[in-house]
Amino acid sequence: MTRYIVRRLLLLVPVLLGISIVTFAMLRLIPGDPARVMLGEHATEESVAAIQQRLGLDRPLPVQYVLYLESCLRLDLGRSIKTNRPVLQEIAQRLPATVELTLGAMLVACLLGLPAGILAAYRHNSAFDLATMFGALVGVSMPIFWLGLMLAYVFGFLLKWLPPSARLSVGVEMKSIAEAWGLSGASPQVASLNEFFSGFYVLRAILTGNLRALADVLSHLILPSIALGSIPTATIARMTRSAMLDVLGQDYIRTARAKGLRERTVLLRHALKNAFLPVSTIIGLEIGWLLGGAILTETIFSWPGLGRLVVDRILARDYPVVQGSVLVISLIFVVVNLLVDISYAYLDPRIHYD
């Protein structure tokens, strides 16, 4: 197992280098002079030269790459052209919103997809099974941004059950975690940690004991989570059904039934436990899809996350922020995939990796 983990970590090195080459190339492959593209046609020669120097565009390409790699390792992703703030700071400010949304969507997908898949397999070829599978097909065919717009219109505008956009209602106040715990004015490290973790609104509302804010935050999270979670829900339902059908035909299930065990025990304790392995892999892999899908969902629901930052800054031609965001999202994706692989090897002792 340890050898497998070490091998997987070593295999990660060329992938990480590849990611760094792609993100490095992003800025350099822009047709024309990237500095002029960013500053616009009317920029002065001095300001173009200043940006070229700041981004190191006036140096030979291999030197530029080595410097880029070095600064990435120092966690220095440069400065935003638009705000002049460090890119990493901008990303850290937006990341919690995206993580919260992604986890919310995954929760929705598991809560709906798993039971639907289990019941569909248990009632194989029934009307419920057919309806679930057709619903899942419709689910994977639906553009999430359209579903998001429809949900916002029906539940946010017509019925007024849930807020159609943003993360928090106007007028709802929340103390930061440091403020609530009496740590204000502590070291700069504590301040930056406070800023980052206070970005997780659900966590912040819980840790500060603010139940009104918690209810408000959760109500804002529901619609975007359903929209973003729709495709993973369908995928998980299909995968769970397929895995359960495989398992339900095995001899040990027949034996369990022959012993007179309750159907619920057979289904949940014997069948689901074994069927869950391939499903858990899919759940992990869907996180990567969610990170991509969040770009669209955040745009619809005015969700101040990393996805919306990417879109806003592409339109503003703030390429250092776009470059940094792409790097961070793909790193998260790679790490999640690695953890899924390792957990798969850990969960199933039958799997041997040479």
Add this chain to the structure above:
Amino acid sequence: MESLHSFKSAIPALELKGSPRSLLYDAIRRLLRNKLAITGILIMGVFLLTALLAPVISPYDPIAQDLAMRRRPPSQEHWMGRDDLGRDILSRVIYGTRLSLQVGVLSVGFAIVIGALAGAISGYAGGWVDHIVMRIMDIMLAFPALLLAIAIVTILGPGLLNMLYAIGIVSIPAYARIVRGSVLSAKEQEYVVAARAVGVPPVRILFRNILPNCLTPLLVQGTLGIGTAILDAAGLSFLGLGAQPPEPEWGAMLGQGRYSMFTAPHIVLFPGLAIMLTVLGFNLLGDGLRDALDPRLQT
């Protein structure tokens, strides 16, 4: 001797009745018995006809504006209503079918050609060639697909053609992996070993003997891939990175219409339904093809 004679006379009785059935015939029979696949074919047929006959069946000019009639709801004259600039939504949806199908089919075609070539060369050559090609594919797969497509469009600039390339490039690894896997298993088969032994050139073996065996998984993945490509294209256009105004592209129509959604929901309702139905058609057919061509993988 007599027993041999009686054995021979028994042979005609063992012969199968009717003409022998090919694997393709069996697959088509299985496909046509699948109700969901037939639904998919019907949906795709309707959209294909709509795309082909767009100039004939479209009631109005899809880009003709009438600002005095903006955001009008569906009526007898305008079945799907009018958009923000007073354009007929039905006509735009009809013309949008052409764009979406073109983007879906062309980007997947591009990905299949490049991916199949890369996978075939990688699998057949093996060694360092295989290693390098597969590591490049791993790097491409290390990005969420939509994010990579966005990154490519950022480099190339927004527009329909660049979006097509971006979606095509992002889809390459899936096809490369499928073909590489098929080539790896086919190249050890006896007929390939025999072809090599009699001196058939490698390129000829690859294209004449091996690649035809990869067509089944490519066909299934390609059909499902068109649906995904249409969704991705709509997403990019929605963000303003794909088709540009006044192109009647479904995603772009949603992107432009979302600002007036609360006052005129019909502007986003119909283009979204069109995207969903088209993608559903491809998914239903893709699932049906998979079940028909490889019954072991039945869903």
